[in-house]
Amino acid sequence: MRKKLRNKNFLIALFLLIPYLAICQIEVKGKIKNNTAPVPFANVALVDSLGVVKSGATTDNNGAFTIKTVKGAYTIKVNLWGYKSWDKKVSLENSTILDDIMLISDSKNLEEVVITGKKRVFEQQMDRLVFNVENSPTAGSGNALDALKIAPGLMIQNGTISILGKGSSQVMVNGKLMQMSGDDLISFLNSIPAGNIKKIEIITNPPAQYDAGGNGGLINIVYKEGMRNSWKNSSSFAYDQNRYSSFTLGNDFLYNKNKLRFSLGLNGSIGAYRALESFDAFSTNKLQELDSDTKQKKNSFTGRASVDYDLTKNIVLGLMYLGNIRRPDQDNKSVTQLFDSNHNLEQIIQSKGFNDREYNSNIYNMNVMSKLDTLGRKLTVDFSYLDYNVKQNNSFATNTSVPNDPAFMQQRSAINNSGQTIENFSAKVDVEHPTKFANFSYGGKLSFNKSNSDVKFFDATTNPPVLDESQSNEFEYKENIQALYASGSKKISSKLSLQLGLRMENTTTEGFSKTINQTNKRDYFKLFPTFYVSYAANDKNNFVFNYGRRINRPGFNDLNPYRFYLNNNSYSVGNPFLQPSFSDNFDLTHTFKKKLSSNLFFRVTNDNFGIFFTTDTEKDLQVITRKNYSKEYYYGISESYTFDKYSWWTSQSSLSLLGSKTTLLDDINAEVQNGVRVYFNTNNTFSLTKTTKLEVNYWYSSKHKRGLFENGQSHSLDIGVRQSLLNDNLKVVLLITDLFNTSYLNNSISIVNGVKQIGNFNYSNRFFRLSLLYSFGSKKVKADNRKFGNEEEQRRSGI
Known part of the structure; x- marks a missing residue:
């Protein structure tokens, strides 16, 4: 080997x-x-x-x-x-x-020349849609999350950012994948002033130079960079209030002089939000109702620094660092009620728990870019190192009572400690090689991953606590990937352009459970072709078609066969036998007058895997597992329109019709949920005065079925007022999101092994926000698109 x-x-x-x-x-x-x-x-x-x-x-x-x-x-x-x-x-x-x-x-x-041209807000390129935030009056005065909400084809719900028809997307900033997810990612995006963003690239089918992993597409937020001999500083503050409150402080500094370019970003949050969850399970002889109330901490700190130095006229050395510290502790109370077939209450299980959690990650990157000649040939080399550490100390106690027997009381306490370390080293080389015939690019990447996790379960009913070997585990996982890619693009005529690409990836994996002495190895080589064609019929009509094959590898946690207890009768367990899924993605887009965009997509996913909820009614256990369970056909059509006829009103709106068909694997005992979904969103900005803007944003998602789940309808209305002061250097925003508290995932129904399960998950999407943004320094900017080299590994670490 x-x-x-x-x-x-x-x-x-x-x-x-x-x-x-x-x-x-x-x-x-x-x-x-x-x-x-x-x-x-x-x-x-x-x-x-x-x-x-x-x-x-x-x-x-x-x-x-x-x-x-x-x-x-x-x-x-x-x-x-x-x-x-x-x-x-x-x-x-x-x-x-x-x-x-x-x-x-x-x-x-x-003689004096007056330039009147202006870049379009949206530009449909061959392999991506570019949203020029700096030219959008709607997005330019908010933050990065506000800009993403306005970008066509994007959905933001329950802390997940996704491209319609693609699922959960990977978010990059300046070409590097963010190591945060969920609320931490949302909080970080809230701290990035939209005034510091040049553009947002929505890449539904990533080209060959990107890692083949992930089915959800890429969203790349490109910062502005100070022009020569300039500097700029932006400071932000945000206060959020729902059941609990939180505060966020952020600062971004840019400096550019002579051969040196430097940027520093700091962002910190403190506070909490409320998470309400309910989960009911119905079988032929029993009903189980779980209601959970959690105070979820949002304490985090993120630091980002980058330095670029021109060693010579043609060689640039870049160093980058991104660090994140999170303390998302959880304080949970839950009540589980068990009923018999006649709906008579049999047991009440009350649980209290506290999960002390520490998440630390560091990413180091060195980047060297060399211009090989004046013809445009360029060589870029990246070396990246990621270390990620998690520690959790989850302690909980339960009291079980029987209504018909007041004398019965069963008490149990337990401690579930877990730790995980992930290391990744990657080396990446990219070459841009334009020729008279076509523009070529090629390169390769080596990636080495290592993950170790250790879980210990203690029965704390006695003192001292007793280690339960049957529910403890040590798991080691290694994964190495070697990749080569090549792509070429050519303008056939003034109307027709083509781009072809091929990525080759060889993957070797080894998972070893010390506790059960079990080893799982895999070695597979796969090809990932991409194809793009763009046709400009005339000045008003442009067509783009693309195809790409992708792989979705399981996250490191998904492969770990240990049990992580959420409470005494609910746990999550990984599956070391999970296989990657593969998808073929087809996408056709028509743009009319650069304002009306029509999109048609179709995706086929084989060996689809995901979270699988099961309920053991005999043992009163709710189990969250992972399985390869289906083949899925997912398709849809959407229309997006930009309205800017009046100077006092601008709007971006879209309407989508989505459908799916799922075929289950033979060994899965579950009911398929196939159906159609309607999704609509509109974002409107009204200029009340030259310095005052009113924003009214709304989205609606119909009741729909997909895969193993049926989900209820949801919708959200956001209203905000933005006031510019001090010659537009200070911006004050008052915002109410999800005014009617209707945006959360509700009535999520699945039927597995004959048990019907209904879940509701409300994570405080309704809140009031007061935010301030103050900027000073040079306002001359240009785009910065530096990357880390281990984007795919960060995504799969789930950080």
Whole structure:
């Protein structure tokens, strides 16, 4: 196996050296001046005998330029606004230093020019939809979460962000996957001012250069970066009030001068929210009703720092760090009532528990980007390291009483301690290689994952507590992935463009349970093709079709066969035999006048896995397991429209019709829930005055069936007022979300092993918010799109 791995790694290294072997060039150097000083930012091009630009460069602050090219006869052309064009024929056989080039001012071109063009709010590119937040009056004054709510095709419910038809999506910031999920991710996005965001990229079918893992697509939030010799600082504060309150403080600082670019972001939250859950199970002879009330802490701190330094004109070194500390402790009270077939109360189980939890993660990244030549060839190398640690100390006590026997009282206490460490190291190489025929990119990635978990269960009814070996476990998991990819894009004509890609991934896994002495190994090699075609019929109509194959690997926790007790009669257990699922994704989009977008999608998923609720009515246990249980066909159509006819009212709205068909695997005893869903959302901004805006946002989801679940209808109305002060440097926001408390997941019904189960999960979506954002410094910005190299591993860690 080691020899096989070494051979694969050697082939990857050899493959990535190809661009260097192909380079055999000479250099042309020179300086451009006017009568008194060097001329920076002048465009210098080498043009062949057919008038085709073969290579070029832009002069630096000293008027100097360097062009790499091959031997041949050329015309050197120099152009810069305010100067007369300059050209000269040359024959290049060796590297050459030209005499200084003198430009002459052209007074006719120095008249004032007024630029009236403006980038569209939404741009449909071949492999993604780009939402230019900086050009949206609706999104620009809020935070990152507000911007995501407005982006077409996105849904945000119960702390989950998803693309319609794709399920839960991965959220990246500047190309790196966020290591947070649920409420911590929502809180972090709330702390990012929308004024610091340049654009949001919605990637339904990620191209070959991205990891093949994950079925939910990618959402990439691209920060702005300060222009040369500038800095900017944004400070934010938010106060949320539901049953409990929480506070969030954040600060983002950007600095850019000469060769150095630096950014620092700090974000902290403290407080809590209320989680209400109910879970009823019906069988032929028993009814079980569980009601749970949890105070969920939101204490967290996140720090982000990045430094980019220009080592030379063509080489940039970047260092990044992202750290997160969370203390999401839980204080839980629950009551379980057991009834017989005649609905007579038999038992009452009251449980109190406290879960002391610590989550710590650190991501380190080094990035080197090298421009290979002036033709646009570029090499990028990433090294990333992730460490993630979890500690949980879950203690609970239960009292069981029998209404017909007042003298009966059974008490039990238990302690469920667990710990997990995850380490990942990845090395990633990407090459951009444009040619006259097409633009190519290729590269590879090596990823090494290691996860260790240790769970101990103690019966604390006696003193001291007694270790229960049958409910304790140590689990080790290793996973190595080797990947190569190549893609090419070509503009066939002024109307038609194509892009093809292929990613190859080889995966080896080994899971070992020390407690039961059980080892599970796998080794599989898979291909993941992608295809994109874009056709611009005319100025009003544009069509984009894409296809991509994806893999959804189980998370590390999903594979761990230990029991984690939520309370005395409810636990979650992993499955070391889970297999990855594979999906084929088809997507067709039509854009009319860049305002009306129609989307049609179809997805087939094989070996689909997920959470599987079962109830053991004999032992009064509710068990959350994981299984590969189905093959699913998921499809839908949606319409999105941007309305901006009036200066005082802008709106983005969408309507979707979604459907699914699920076929269960042979060994699953459950009822399939196939059906259709209607989803509608609208986001509206009304300009009451020049500095005051009213926002009214609404979404609706119909009652629907999918997979093993039927879910009730839900909807949400949000109303907010935004006030700009101090020349737009200070923004004050008052917001009420989910005004009628109707957005939570309700009446979630499944029938497994003949037991009907109904769940309701209300996580305090209704709350009042007061937020402040104060910005000062330079307002000149440009996009920053730096990445970490281990995005897929972070996602599967569930952090």
